[in-house]
């Protein structure tokens with residue numbers, strides 16, 4: 001079964017801005033789908049159309065098998081977690097959690113038991129009588145999650161819920177969101193511009209660019225077979241090297257260097273190489289690289305250099321010796337990705 | 348404040364001096380003078396006064412005229428505050444919902460506020476004029492023979508309407524900025540949690556406006572009590588004594604028209620005490636006011 005079906009949805013804002021230009025995507029039962037993309041790519045707009053906070057210009061949004069285009073947000077059986085938490089400042093945590101249930105006519109005893117349960121689940125039981133202003137950012141975030149959980153919605157909608165937290169708390173909350181979602185088995189759409197968040201949370205990733213879908217796939221698929229140079233450079237850190245190369249019978253020609261690749265393609269392409277899939281050594285066989293800068297990242301080092309006149313970066317295990325000056329690189333031929341020289345689509 | 352910022356310890360006092368001087372000359376001295384003369388039976392022709400203790404207060408409070416004025420003032424203040432607050436809020440809520448032409452709407456409503464009180468009073472009086480006032484003609488349609496300055500309540504209603512009309516823009520501006528300071532995402536979260544717009548207003552928007560409303564309530568009471576003087580003066584100026592007036596206007600009329608300086612002083616001291624109470628209430632509320640975020 002499918003919980004959410006977005007069918008060929010367009011969005012044009014009254015000022016003429018085209019935020020979403022024909023997007024179709026489905027979210028299965030219990031699935032966590034992450035919309036990821038750079039700022040302004042339309043991911044919030046898409047999410048807000050699902051929530052009913054924005055009108056759909058054309059196309060259909062279907063929730064649990066029913067078209068909801070013309071339903072009010074409160075009638076859609078969704079729950080949303082906002083970036084700035086959006087808690088009701090004049091209500092206690094308990095009242096914040098209970099507000100939606102009360103408006104739906106839930107009985108007092110059921111509200112109480114739901115609030116207590118959510119409080120326990122999110123470890124906010126001790127703060128139930130406090131106002132949001134008396135909570136830390138992380139605690140507020142939990143309350144916002146609790147408010148979503150007590151509604152028992154068909155789908156959770158998250159709009160960058162962690163971006164106001166510091167890095168450490170962000171990692172912790174990310175894990176919590178994931179385990180919570182697993183436990184509740186409720187479908188969820190999670191919007192973020194952070195590819196690490198996308199990779200770690202998602203069952204499936206939807207990469208958006210400029211109002212269009214670039215690629216849909218599992219994190220592994222998106223990482224190992226990016227459909228375009230955009231996805232290749234957006235997913236994965238450090239980003240994939242993209243080099244202009246000419247494919248000949250000898251291999252991929254980069255300036256004066258020839259890199260051995262396995263392909264029947266010929267002509268000008270963009271050659272994609274993940275930094276962590278390239279081996280570098282001081283000497284031996286392979287294309288020669290002129291090392292320029294070495295960045296220490298802790299567990300790894302990022303070696304920047306020039307191959308055939310083009311910049312390239314290589315991730316090296318910190319245990320291995322640091323290459324300097326003239327060195328050589330090599331990679332497995334099937335680790336090379338080929339993209340169209342001008343359109344950037346995968347070949 | 349960092350003390351080291353001033354070269355001399357006397358500097359802050361020196362800088363405050365002009366303000367203090369103004370307060371002393373225009374408030375403390377007259378206030379003290381009013382308190383003093385409220386205990387005297389003053390000779391209006393600058394003779395010496397006779398000390399009469401609390402007689403002036405007793406006379407003022409027991410006069411039926413004073414009680415009648417106090418009752419009218421109470422009704423006047425209550426209605427003007429209630430009407431101008433609720434109409435201002437209603438307009439602000441609709442303006443907040445308007446997406447296009449918001450600023451035009453705002454400017455149009457604010458114009459009234461830019462009018463000086465006597466001019467507003469003049470316009471208001473013209474609207475109710477016996478011969479050219481359109482509102483009098485309007486009332487006549489319903490068989491209401493509207494007579495300002497002749498009929499006590501017709502005059503009173505005119506005062507209430509003009510005072511309310513003058514104050515609506517002020518409340519509108521504060522309510523509108525109060526509404527606009529409610530985060531968009533809070534309104535959106537509420538629209539997910541509650542399907543009834545009316546209910547959302549009373550459970551989310553209105554409580555979040557409470558600090559603004561308290562503040563405006565105090566200001567509106569003060570306005571209705573004291574700042575309506577000019578407008579009332581305009582309306583009752585050349586009318587016989589049977590017109591309703593507020594307590595502040597009565598102080599003026601008894602003192603300067605009736606030459607009863609002692610009684611007028613006693614009345615103004617009572618008003619000062621009222622202001623004091625109002626101020627204390629206001630500070631209490633500000634202290635208690637929840638600081639959202």
Ligand SMILES: Nc1ncnc2c1ncn2[C@@H]1O[C@H](COP(=O)(O)OP(=O)(O)OP(=O)(O)O)[C@@H](O)[C@H]1O
Nearest residue numbers: 013015017019038039040041042043044045046193
């Ligand atoms: N209310 C609006 N009116 C007009 N244009 C808008 C509105 N909201 C967003 N846009 C435009 O629509 C496009 C997509 O915006 P959206 O908020 O969906 O981006 P986003 O992917 O969520 O970006 P971010 O990561 O910065 O939040 C942007 O170009 C933006 O300028």
Ligand SMILES: [Mg+2]
Nearest residue numbers: 043044045159
């Ligand atoms: Mg966004």
